[in-house]
Amino acid sequence: MKLKLKKMCEKAVLPQYMSESAAAMDVCACLDQPVILEAGQRVLISTGIAIAPESNQYVALVCARSGLASKYGISLANGIGVIDADYRGEIKVALVNLSNQSFTVENGMRIAQLMILSVCHAQVEETDTLDETARGAGGFGSTGTQSWKNSF
Secondary structure: OOEEEEEOOOOOOOOEOOOOOOOOEEEEOOOOOOEEEOOOOEEEEEOOEEEEEOOOOEEEEEEOOHHHHHHHOEEEOOOOEEEOOOOOOOOEEEEEEOOOOOEEEOOOOEEEEEEEEEOOOOOOOOOOOOOOOOOOOOOOOOOOOOOHHHOO
């Protein structure tokens, strides 16, 4: 799959896989000056890049970097960002500071991951009934918290 990348800003850093087996590319901030993200604050960070997947059978997902989340409490404000195949604008990352300390985002800092996945468009069919399952309508927490070894 080919992914065309366009720099929207001269100093933008193109996303790259940081290891041979990485599932996603790291995405960097493209800033004129550092941005201080205060505790509890949300901010939109420029990446300086735009993309064009080779077809509409692909989607780009913007995901949090686990190190930023676990070490500093920096995550994505929208959970996961969806970049549709027909979007040609600059990719921006909505960061949120879930910690109780300020965090500084610097130009060139790796702030998110970009994952390319295949898309399967569902054929929606309205129905009055759904097939029965063992779980049924059991929702949040209905399968418990114990490991699968203790579940059977």
